[in-house]
Structure formats: structure tokens, C-alpha cells
Amino acid sequence: MSDRRAALSETTLVDQLLADQQMLTAVEQFSALHERGHVKERYSALLPASPLSTGEQYAFEVNLDACTGCKACVVACHSLNGLDDNESFRDVGLLVGSGYQQTVTTACHHCEDPACANGCPVCAYEKDATTGIVKHLDDQCIGCQYCMLKCPYEVPKWNERLGIVRKCDMCAQRLAVGESPACVQACPTSAIRIVKRRTGVSPVANSSALLPDTFDSSYTLPTTSYVNRRVMPEDARAADRDVVRVQPTHWPLVMMLVLTQLSVGLLVASVWHPSLLISAVVCLHAGLGVSVLHLGRPMGAWRFFLGLRRSWMSREILAFSVLAGLAMASLLFVPVWITAMVGLVAVFTSAMIYIDTRRSWWSAPRTLVSFFGTVVKLGASGAAAMTGDAVCTALALTSGAVLWFVEPHLQRGAMTSLRIVHERLASEAKAKRVCALMAMGYQSLVLMMPSLAFVLGPVAFVCSLAACVGERVIFFKAVDAPKMPGGVTR
């Protein structure tokens, strides 16, 4: 009996303690603070004292001597801006050298000539005429991620949940009421501040790089200034310079590029073999269809023409839209050679998208050879497979052989990190070479024994297609992605 009473009273205690645990007492016991919502002195420190004059813009200035790597700026940006779980618009990296280390805080450089804005097909970036802030319009963004390829500082950040990129806007809403950006107000050592900066007149800063291992500033004219009194040694380098960073494959883009280039090749062949036109049109629409999968928010893509003045992405969409229409019309009345010419222009715009990022792996010679090489090689082997045409087979074999020898030469001069990436991608590269070799083998057999054309031609085509897909996968995965110095990451 007494046991039961004890058990009863204990139950009561547990329940009482559990209930007590769920009571929030901070407000009841301690009067909540009721200061009015004025902007405090701390929040307005480290901002310029006088108005902007013409030819000036706001910019971040980082005092490297004061930056000691606490990374409060990264987390304050996250917390005070209500960003997603692992999202922040600021990063902290590291430079190392002989007996030297220097942490580097970095966010958007609000460039004078922002590559992100120049590349955006739908004008989702605005450079504010007064303040110079490069602002991203989240609702305008279609999630094509081209800005991420264009920016050499890894500033636009992909948001999987929303299907768009987001980026630093220098906390423009805060600045508008005289409050410092989150990172500025959170830095314990006041290493970050907002300064006025004259635009277009600092060739020294603009022609070199912001820091060791960062991209040539002449590309975008970044406005952030890194100042220091402590001497940076000659051998200072980004701590993550040699970290192997294999880039995303972008499968929709891989398939889009291969299919549209195959299609343009077939269109050219259709000038001589009109029967190929239907397959060309099918490939084209398949390629364009799959490209939509790359967009985070495809419903806004109809605005693509807004960027025509600056964006190769806009021009590509225009070129392929025209091409899609012409290709259909070719089935009825438009001469095929006109469509084929437009197709070649469209492939050129595809190539320019990548060339315009100024990444060394996507140099003009490599990209043009690769893309037009695909047009010739796949177009010819496709035409050969479907028509059994010996000229097409010979062309496919020749172009395959030329590319086989030319491609390695175009890889020379790539950076160390690229070479390491290529080691990492050795199996992909090997598979690609094997496929190309098999295609050439079958094509040689067809030339020697034309009667086998309708059996071995398609096999050769499939091998060529696989080789081109492999080549395009490596095109994306192996690219050098310039960025600000990072820290130890793994």
C-alpha cells in the first residue's frame, strides 16, 4: 500500500517536473526589454559619413590586419538575414605562405562591371545607379545558374529549395535606414566597413587581382578593397589552391549540347540527304526539351529576350528558338540550307556562353573545336548510320581522327588543379577515348566493307554519341572554377 502511495507521489513529481520544464519563464520573471526601435550608434558605425558624389559607389573595405578568422560575419549574415540552414552570403578563407597565414573575409564585390548581371538572360540583376550595389531580383530569376559560371568569385549561391540563386545585396534595406550590413555590425574587430569608392579610375587595383590566387580583376572590376599593413609574402597562396574540386556534371546541359549539335550536323547533312531532316528536327526538340530540366523556375524563361544586349545565354535561347521554328518550317517550305546556317550560328552561341566565362578550360579554341567537332563527327556518323553514305562515313572517321589528335593539345597549359582534376576523371576520360576508338574502328570497317554499313554504321554512331557525351561530361566536371581563397575544407 505504501509502495503504491510512493509510486503515486513519484508520478506526480515526474508530471510536475515535466510540466515545469515546458513553462517558459523568461518573459514572466524578467521584464522583456521595451526599447523603441531606434537605430543605435553601433548599427550605424563603419558607414561613410558623407554622401556619394557622381562617379562613386559603395564598396566593402576589409582590413586584413584586423581579420583574425573568427567567422562571426558568416554566421551573422546567416542569422540576421534569415537565410536557409547552411546559407550565408559571406565566406572566410585563408592565405598561407612562409611563416604566414591570413584569414580573408569575402562576400559579393559589387563589381563595376558585374559578370553575373552581364550573363543573366532575364536581367535578374540590377546594378543600382546611385549606390552601385549589385542586387539580385529573386522573383525574376529562372534558376539557370549561368551567373554562377560567370562570377569568378563564387558569389551567387544556388538555393535548391527555391530553385533560384541568391546573393549579398550589401543589406541594402539596412543601409537605406542608416544601419550597417549584418557582417559589418557583427565583426568584433571592425575589420569590415562600407566605404565610398571612385569608379573607373583605379587601373592598378583593377588590372591585377584582389588577392593571391584570385581572378584577374579586369574582368569584372570588383570594388572590394583589401587593405593591410602587415607584409604579405611573395609565396602567399590560397590554402585550398591544390584542393581538387570536381564541378557538377549538369546532365541536362550535357544532353542538350550533344543533341542540338547532333541535330545541326544532321541539318547540314539534310542539304544532301533530305530524308535526314525529320531526325534532325526530332533531335533538336529533344535537346531543347531536356535543357528545360536545367532551369530551377522555367516558367519565367519567356523573358529571355531581356538580356539580349549582354547575355550569350539570351542569344542562345533566341538562336535555338528561331532554329526550332525554321526546322519545322523546313519540313514544309523553308530551304534546308538556310536552317542549317542558322543551326551553325546557334552552336556558335552555345560555345560563346562558355567562352564568355573566361575559364581556362573553356577557352575559345577548346570550346569551338569541341562543339563544332561534335557537329561534324556526330552529324556525319548519324548521317552515315541512316543513309549508308560512304562520304559521310569517311567524314566521320576523319573528323574523329582529327579530334583524337587535336584535343590533347588543347588541354596543354591548363592549371595544376585542372591536371589533378583530370587525374580524378581518368576513368571517364578513358571510357571516352575507348568509345571514340571503337567508333573509328567500325567506321574503318564500313569503308572497307560497304555492305556492312547498315549494321555497323549505327553501332559506330552509338559509339560516337557515347564519346561525345563523355567529352561533354568532362567539359563540365573538369572546368576550373575560380573563387576567392578558401580554407581547409575536407
Place this chain on the structure above:
Amino acid sequence: MSGGASRSVVPGFSPSVLASAPASKTVGHLSGDGLKPETTLRSLLFRHTGPLTEQLKREQGLFGVGQVPSPLKPTAVTNMVCGFCATGCSLKVHLRDGEAVNLSANENYPVNLGMACPKGWEALTPLDAPDRGTTPLLNGKPVCWNTASQTFVQRMKAIIAEHGPESVAVLSTGQIVTEEMAFLGAFAKFGMGIRHLDSNTRQCMATAATAYKQSFGFDAPPFTYADFEESDVLVFIGANPCIAHPIMWQRVMMNKRSPKIVVVDPRRTETAMAATHHYAIQPKSDLTLLYGLANLVIERDAVDREFIARSTNGYDEFVAFVKAFDMERVSRETGISVAQLHEFADLIASKKRVSFWWTMGVNQGHESTRTAQAIINLALMTGNIGKPGTGANSITGQCNAMGSRLFANATSLIGGYDPAKPEHRAKVAGILGMEEALIHPELGLAYDQIMERVADGRIKALWVLATNTSHSWIDSEAANRALEKLEFLCVQDMYPTTDTAKRAHLYLPAAGWGEKEGTFINAERRIGIVKKVKRAPGQALSDFNILRLLANAWGCEDWFAKWSSPESVFELLKQLSAGQPCDITGIEGYEMIESVSGVQWPLPKDEAGMMKGERRLFEDGRFFHADGRAKFLFDEPRAMPEMPSAEYPMVLLTGRGTSAQWHTNTRTEKSAILRKLYPAHCYIELHPEDAAALSVTDQQRVCVSSRRATIQCTAVLTSTVQRGQCFMPMHYEEVNKLTFAAFDSHSRQPSYKACAVRVAAGDPVRCG
């Protein structure tokens, strides 16, 4: 505050330009005023607003928090002290309906002045982790609290009955509030009759506590943070505040006196980079260096004779002792050139305000107490104590290590008393209303001695609270083998997923910081408030409530009748402190601590009216020994216990990796944004020339072996470590498999900072 006047719009900005220009067009469009075709077209083509833009909308928060994300706009705010390190920053918690949704740093608190480090900014996130414990677990299976508490009592009582009270021990923490520590100490020792209770503060602050106790007569860090700003020469020994205490470094940067900043550290740390002088000594040669410096200061006759005569004992013996530390010897043993030694001595002898700061580089050594006292000796002999910008100052580690040191009933009788003294036992028993006989006249065993007895089977039951022994204890593989032998392991923690909790027979789910009330004491002796701003998940209970439950189940609830709430325990602690150096009888209660932004001890009742914001100790030159004098204490340096050898030729240094990681990373790993700020996997820093000799390249996998274990990690090449040395951050579980279990004989603190290892280019599959 005339803050309202400072609402100056930044030049060039007008809200209409930036924030609301597009919005106003939309309004115009919707209201039909001046509807122009181009406006419609433009708004169709350019979407300046919409659901995605709204997601990042910020608006002015009230309560002086500046702009905040609209969805997290607080309806009230409340200030509380952070629960990570001993800096003791105040965080302004943003509340909606009384529950925390966000936080910012409190700009009106004298500690952090509106700043926080990444851990502070993310302090709320670990509370929402999916792996929080929500119910007690018995052998991994959920049970109710009744079963859990009865199991605890039955198992503990059975083991005590069979093997005696010495067969049970408690390992506690510096991470819970003082009131809980006191309750735990009282319940375990007086209630359960357990002899041995120690905590993880043994791993970080035991040395400082012991050194102060022996030198000053009481465990009393003398400084206040204003000393960072008021010093002319700041000497950091074995401390990397840029990473470990960023907000203290903020105070150094606020120093307007163009100070000389000296860093003594084998590594060229972030702090060494930011300093004006860096002396990269050989590992564990700090004691020799400090004695050599004392010798040089004496040679320069830069001592404060009057202070020495009035306030110290043992100076003449000390002078005779350090004569043996001539410059050749010191230079040879430390690796510092004679010229550098003279330069360093000149800085200390400058007769300006010199302050000395140390932390784990000193505390975690094999002769750490004497090293800390060698620092204290330098401050004493130059009179650099008790004045602005001076002091021999230990920078504490955990948020409540200082509370533990005074009130945990572990390293002293609760309240800083000596259990060997009958009058102390009588006083404590009287205040607590307990029988004096319950107080054992001897202190219990230290952490390492407890682990030794766990290993040899003499201790059969262990109760671990808010610490992660499996990861953090030195030579951890041996520690884990010992834990395997326990008949009963009870772990009380926020997470059942810590390395230690996974081994527990009984797991008790604890509420965390922010889910309970109480006080912390920070490194400058400032008592700050912790509040309940989040609901604990499931059936998790605060440690305080768990202790009430267990005391009740044990059958000693009557002894703890007065211990009904944290604040009632605080009242008891006040009474215990009366007449002690840490007298806090002048504190009225939690509300007073809140209203005056924390209170530094001491604050006796009769001085409460004259309280100043920042206070340091020993301004009158009186110390806590009976004769009011401080002691010069010293011993001959000894070689480090595990010297590099042919087989293990390198010295492994360990320490804090980044400011975004805390100890064994059990909480900081729960935040996605913090995880971005540190490497996910263990790494080792190697000098590029050593790496070249080993044919190791940057980012390569390597094997690191000591006599205890072999582990794999990534090599990071940096010349911030010296040749022959390497560095690994302690946050990765592998690291303590390598460390060598040596202890300071006075403080029993483990020597984590140096052991002998071998590094080899690693087979990616296994290390041979």
C-alpha cells in the same frame, strides 16, 4: 541613449531608391492611379517583388535589435549569457510568444559590447537537433522516468552495498549552471554518500585553480576584461584568443594605448600573426623560458621592491633559484635566441602596465601548475597585479568552469571551503541544514585517478553528466576500454548520440542551455543569468529537475527540501559564500544580476551599494593567505614525458581548430552553418619541409601513429608549425587516441599538448 537622433539615412540612400521603388510602382498599378502602359509592361517583365523576394524581407525590429528577418521579428527580447565558453557574452534572445526564434548580441553588456562569435550566433540551433534525447533509455530502449530513476537508485545502491561507497564515481562538467553543479555535488556526496566526484574542468582549468590557490590563497583570477584595453604590454602564453576567445580579442583590439602584444606559442597562430612579437618556443619549454625571463628582469633591477616586501613571501629563494637559468641554457632549451630573450625581458621590465594571459597551452602540461606560477611570479615581482592593465590572468575555458571551481563540491568543499577543517564542515553543514557527519574530511579523487580505478575495476559504477569522456579523455582508447568494464554507466546529456552516451546502460535526457534557469560565472568572475526560452523536447528535463527526481527516488528528498528551484539554491550559495573571498551576499537575486548586467564576485552585502561595473582583485596588495601575502612558488623544470624518438620523431601539438567548433563538437556539429566553417574530417598540419621529406603533399591522406594508436587523416601543409612538430585540432575523435596520458602532479590536469608521433604517407585503405 539619444539613439532616436541617430536615425540618419545613409547619404545617397533613400528608401524610395532602394527598398520601395518597385513596391510603389506595384501599389500605383494596383490602385489604378496614373496607370501607364509602360508601367504595366515593365512590372510584367521585371518582377521586383513576389514570394521569393518576400523570403528575404527584413524589417525594423523593436527593442533596439536593428533590422531582422520579417518572419522572425520578435514580440519581446530577453538577455542571457551564452553557454559555450567562459567569455560569458550576453545574447539578446528574440522571442515570439515567449519562445526563442533568433538571437543577436547584446550591445549593453560590459563583456561583449554587442558582439558574438559564431558559436554564440548559433547557440539556439543545437537545441533543435533531430537527435536530441526525448526519453530515458535503458540499454538503448525507451523507458519512463519512473523506471529510469528507480533503475538508477537500485543499481547504484546495489553496487554501493556490495563494493562500498568508493566503487561509485561521478564525472561532471563545466557546462551546466552553478545551481545544478551545487545540487549535483550535494546530492552525490551528502545524499548518495559517493566519495569521488570530479568534472571535465579538470581537463581545462584545474591548473589555474591550483596555481591561484597555492600562490594567492584562493582560486581567484584577479582580472577584469577592461585590463585588455588598459594594458601597455599584453603577454599571451599558450593562448590563441583570436580563435578560442574571439570576443576577448575584440577587447584587445579596442586597446587605445598602442600596446605591444607578445605571443608565446610553438605555432604561428592567428593570434601570433596579429601580435607585435611572437616567440615560437619549443613545445613545453615555457617553464624554462619564464624562469629565464625572471632572471633577466632581476638583472635589469626592474622589480617592484616595495610591493615584494609588503605583499609577497619567498622572493629571495626565487631569486637564488632562477640564477641557474642563464641565457645560453634558456636559449638552447627554448629555441629562442639570446637577443630575442633580451627583447622580451625589456618588454616585461618596461615599467609600463604589463599583463600576462594564459590558457590551455600552459594548463595542459606535465608541469603546468609551476608554469602558471612562473607567470604569477613575473607579475608579482614587477608589481603588475591589482592595477589597471596588469595581472597574471588565466583565461578560462568553459562557460561555467568558474562556477564549478567554487560550488561543484568537487575540488573544494562547496563554496571554496576545505573539508579537512572542522569549522568549515560545521559552517557548510549548518547552512545546508545537514548533518556534519555527512561531510567527508577528504576531497575525492581526481578525474585521472577515477579513470584509473575504472580501468582496474575498483570503480564499478559511473555517472557522467554533460561531458564526453570517450572522446575527450587523454589516451582515449585506453579510456574506452576502461569504460567497457563498468557494471553501470549512467550518462546524462542533451544527446544520446555522444560517443560516451552510446556506451551508457542508462541514458537520461537533459534539457540544454536555453531550456532552463540558473547562473554561470565567467572568466572575469562575472555572474550572469541563463533563462528558459525554449521548451525541452519530449520528456527531457533540466539537470536540476533530474536531480530533484533522483533525490526523491533515493529517499533523501527531505534533505533537499530547500533546493526547490535554481533561485532558491542561489540563495543557499550566497549564504555559503559569506565571509569567503567569493562573497556574493550583496547580490539580491536573479533580477539584480539582470538589471546590472552581471555581477563580478566578490560583492559582500556591505559593499553592494558601491559596486563598480568592472572590478579587479588585489588592489590593496592583500592576498588570501592568512598573512595576506602571495607566495613565490617554483620547481626545477622537467623534460616532457614522451620525448620524440627515432621511431616517433615528431611532437604532436593539439588545440582548438576553429572558432566554430566547441570541444568534442557534440553541439557545434548540429548547426549546418557552423559545419561550413570547419573541415568535416580530421587533419594534421605539417611543415612543408617535413612533408617533403616524408613525400607527403598537401591534402594527401596520411597515417599518424603514436605508441597508443594509429589514425588516418588529411595532411595540410603550413609553415605556421615548426619543423619536427605537427598540429591536430582536438574536435576530432581520433586525436585523443594518440595523446599520451601524463598529468601535472599538483593539479592532476592531463598534458594534452605534446606527445611523440610518426607521420607517414598513408595507404588510403588502412594504415600499416
